[in-house]
Amino acid sequence: MMKKFLIVLLCLVMAACQVTKKSSIQGHDDNDHLIMATLWFQQAAEVRALYYQAFHLAQLQLEHDLAFGDNSTKRAVVLDIDETVLDNSPHEGYLIQNGKSYPEGWSEWVSLAQAAALPGALDFINFAISHDVDVFYITNRKKDELNVTILNLRRLGFSMADSSHILVRTDGANKENRRQRVRQTHRIVLLIGDNLNDFSNLWEKTLPQRRNFLADSLQYEFGKRFIILPNPMYGDWENALYQYNYHLSPSQRDSIRRSFIKAFSPL
Numbered sequence: 363m364m365k366k367f368l369i370v371l372l373c374l375v376m377a378a379c380q381v382t383k384k385s386s387i388q389g390h391d392d393n394d395h396l397i398m399a400t401l402w403f404q405q406a407a408e409v410r411a412l413y414y415q416a417f418h419l420a421q422l423q424l425e426h427d428l429a430f431g432d433n434s435t436k437r438a439v440v441l442d443i444d445e446t447v448l449d450n451s452p453h454e455g456y457l458i459q460n461g462k463s464y465p466e467g468w469s470e471w472v473s474l475a476q477a478a479a480l481p482g483a484l485d486f487i488n489f490a491i492s493h494d495v496d497v498f499y500i501t502n503r504k505k506d507e508l509n510v511t512i513l514n515l516r517r518l519g520f521s522m523a524d525s526s527h528i529l530v531r532t533d534g535a536n537k538e539n540r541r542q543r544v545r546q547t548h549r550i551v552l553l554i555g556d557n558l559n560d561f562s563n564l565w566e567k568t569l570p571q572r573r574n575f576l577a578d579s580l581q582y583e584f585g586k587r588f589i590i591l592p593n594p595m596y597g598d599w600e601n602a603l604y605q606y607n608y609h610l611s612p613s614q615r616d617s618i619r620r621s622f623i624k625a626f627s628p629l
């Protein structure tokens with residue numbers, strides 16, 4: 363009886379080892395780390411409140427500039443698209459439910475043109491346009507995603523969603539050249555995004571400590587010229603943890619994430 367039990371136990375241990383081995387060989391990502399982040403983004407009313415707060419603050423700053431700012435150059439507001447005006451969290455949901463990693467499923471998701479508008483974005487853009495302020499969308503979506511992006515934005519009622527106001531990625535992810543293009547004809551009053559690289563190239567490819575130092579150094583720009591939105595699901599904050607190494611395995615990424623956790627040690 364005991365022998366039979368031991369054999370069954372051994373088989374179960376071997377089967378478990380096989381599953382673990384298979385997972386690590388295939389680089390299968392359980393994506394558990396995305397569950398809370400995605401749930402928060404999709405379900406927390408606090409997220410809606412944060413978006414409303416950010417866009418209301420953007421409008422207040424724009425109103426102030428319209429009243430007191432320089433009128434000699436045409437005004438512009440510059441917005442990022444993903445997780446700034448469009449909600450792509452269903453793609454994160456796909457990654458969780460299917461054990462996939464970005465960019466798997468991304469082009470399929472984008473081609474549906476069914477991303478919802480984030481709270482407050484549409485009203486803010488309408489306010490800007492009604493006050494003769496041009497809107498530019500600077501996004502790292504690629505050129506072949508432009509038409510479906512225009513379709514998605516137009517379905518939601520976003521104005522100035524056309525190829526002259528949506529500046530997609532053509533020569534790398536750095537948005538500085540595209541900001542400079544807008545500055546050739548406009549004065550940028552506000553930059554709005556969920557990634558610090560949406561504001562300045564100072565943060566490009568910098569590591570977490572430097573990113574935080576720069577955020578502290580430029581603290582008075584936030585809420586003034588820079589309007590930041592919440593994105594716990596992905597971003598350069600996460601890429602910086604991995605030192606921008608995009609070839610790490612899921613388990614390597616998991617170890618790195620854990621190594622950055624600050625914890626106290628009970629006495």
Ligand SMILES: [Mg+2]
Nearest residue numbers: 442444445556
């Ligand atoms: Mg974004």
